[in-house]
Amino acid sequence: MRKILISILLLFFAQANALEFLSKHPDKPEGSTNYSALIWYADKHQNTQLTGSPGKNDTVFLFGHGDYTVILDKDITIGTLVNNSRTFAENKKLNLKRLSTHITASAEGVNILTLKNCNLKVAQEYAPTLLGGLQTISVGRAALKFIDSTAKFGGLYSLSIITTTISNTSPGGSTLTLEGKSTVEFGGILIDSFVKSNPTKVNSEFEFIERDGNIPQLIFNSDVNDIARTSIKMTINKTAKKGKYTLVDFTSKAPYTGEFADIFINGKKVSLDEVRLVGKLNAKIVKGASPTSKDKSTENDILLILEEAK
Numbered sequence: 001m002r003k004i005l006i007s008i009l010l011l012f013f014a015q016a017n018a019l020e021f022l023s024k025h026p027d028k029p030e031g032s033t034n035y036s037a038l039i040w041y042a043d044k045h046q047n048t049q050l051t052g053s054p055g056k057n058d059t060v061f062l063f064g065h066g067d068y069t070v071i072l073d074k075d076i077t078i079g080t081l082v083n084n085s086r087t088f089a090e091n092k093k094l095n096l097k098r099l100s101t102h103i104t105a106s107a108e109g110v111n112i113l114t115l116k117n118c119n120l121k122v123a124q125e126y127a128p129t130l131l132g133g134l135q136t137i138s139v140g141r142a143a144l145k146f147i148d149s150t151a152k153f154g155g156l157y158s159l160s161i162i163t164t165t166i167s168n169t170s171p172g173g174s175t176l177t178l179e180g181k182s183t184v185e186f187g188g189i190l191i192d193s194f195v196k197s198n199p200t201k202v203n204s205e206f207e208f209i210e211r212d213g214n215i216p217q218l219i220f221n222s223d224v225n226d227i228a229r230t231s232i233k234m235t236i237n238k239t240a241k242k243g244k245y246t247l248v249d250f251t252s253k254a255p256y257t258g259e260f261a262d263i264f265i266n267g268k269k270v271s272l273d274e275v276r277l278v279g280k281l282n283a284k285i286v287k288g289a290s291p292t293s294k295d296k297s298t299e300n301d302i303l304l305i306l307e308e309a310k
Contacts (some may be wrong), residue, residue, distance in 0.1 A: 018057040018079055021050060029066025034073040054078045057097075062087055064111070083113045090116040097123045099153075101142040103130040103172060103202075109140030116147040125155030126186065128174040130202070132162035139172030139202060146182040146216070156224060157186045159204055161194040171203040178216030179209035188224035189256075196228040196258060203261075204230040208247055208304075210237055215245040215304060217292075225256035232302065233264045234285060236278045240306055246290040248302035255300050281306045 021040040026033075042048040054060045057079045062070050064085030072089035080098040094115070099122050101111050128142035159174045166172075173195065178184055191204045204227070208216055232247070250256050262269060265276040265283050275282045283306050290301040 018059065019050070019054070020059045020061065021054045022046070022061040023063050023070070023085075025063045026065045026068045029068055032069040032071055034071050035076070036073050038070070056095075084111050086110070087113045088116075089114070089118050092118050094118065094120045096121070098125060098127070098155075099144075100127045100129065101144070103128060103142045103174065104140035105131075105137045106140050107138035107168060107170075107172060110143055111141070112143035112145060114145040114147065115149045115151070118146075118149040120146075120149065120151035122151070122153045122155070124153075125158050126153055127158050127160065129160045130163050135165065137163065137165070138167050141172050141175055143175040143177065145175075145177040146179065146184055148180040148214075149182050149184075151182075151184045153184075153186045155187045156222075157189045157220075159191045159195065161192040161202055164194055164198075166198070166201040168201045171199065171201055173203040173205065175205040175207060176218070177207040177209065178218060180211040180216060181214045182216040183219070184216075185219040185221055188220050188222035190224060190226050191228035191230060191258065193228060195230075199229055199261065204228060205233060206230060206248065207233040207235075209235045210240050213239050213241045215240075215247070217246050217249060219249045219251065220256075221251050223252040223254040225250055225252065225254070227256055227258040227260065229259060229261040231262040231264070232260055232285065234266070234283075234304060236266055236281075236283055236306070238279050240278065240281060240283075242281060242306045242308055244291060245304045245306070246292050246301055247285070247304050249290045249293045250298075250300045251294050253295055253298045253300075260302065277309055278306075280309055282309045 024039040040050040042050050056077045059080040060078050061082045062085040069086045072092055075093040077095040081096050083101045195202050195204050263285055270276055273286050275284045286303050288303050289296055289299045
């Protein structure tokens with residue numbers, strides 16, 4: 001009992017001493033800077049500059065503008081990363097308690113974290129959010145992109161729409177992109193119901209890109225799976241090989257809720273089971289049982305089938 005109390009006290013003091021590190025707002029919409037060279041502030045008005053670097057219990061806010069890019073030039077272990085920037089990492093290890101990003105209040109704006117040949121571990125959820133407290137706005141995108149990378153989230157992929165007074169005629173929203181050898185796991189998925197009822201204003205997208213014969217895979221490891229109206233965009237190159245591939249694996253036997261709305265293969269809109277000729281291959285996206293899942297019998301997964309065209 002004494003050891004448990006000591007552990008609880010240590011956790012309390014660690015959280016109590018956690019700080020917020022806010023990066024300096026860039027003064028131009030182009031160029032780049034390294035994470036290790038960032039100037040940190042304790043407040044959004046940048047009145048109080050911080051010394052030292054963010055630690056394992058701290059929250060980090062990265063701010064960008066236009067094409068300005070923050071380069072993660074070192075492995076990082078922090079509490080929460082709030083990515084409000086164009087951020088890029090290659091050959092790095094990222095250990096986080098939580099990952100968040102804000103959907104931009106501008107139709108042209110994109111906050112994107114791109115990981116190439118990286119390993120990402122997040123103890124809790126990934127939370128793209130459209131913040132409240134705003135008047136009628138146009139909406140850009142929050143994006144998370146994996147290139148030949150692995151990631152495991154202990155919590156949900158949770159898209160939240162707090163402001164609903166949106167003026168868009170073409171949707172903003174959230175995009176999850178997997179390319180090449182990427183494998184990404186979440187504890188489940190929960191897409192705001194606003195996406196289902198307002199598809200012209202906000203949407204959810206899964207984008208899969210085949211490269212060098214490799215098809216990426218997305219896995220959801222719980223029975224909390226509400227996809228609302230999520231689109232699938234599949235890009236297949238000439239390097240693709242025939243076979244049956246799992247794009248989305250719902251490991252639970254429970255059916256997901258919501259529906260996959262628009263489906264595209266190389267930019268052409270198709271329906272489930274509809275064949276699209278790609279080079280010398282017939283390609284189609286189907287609903288079925290994943291041959292690589294823990295559960296190989298429940299037909300609630302999304303598969304890509306590539307067969308030789310006759």
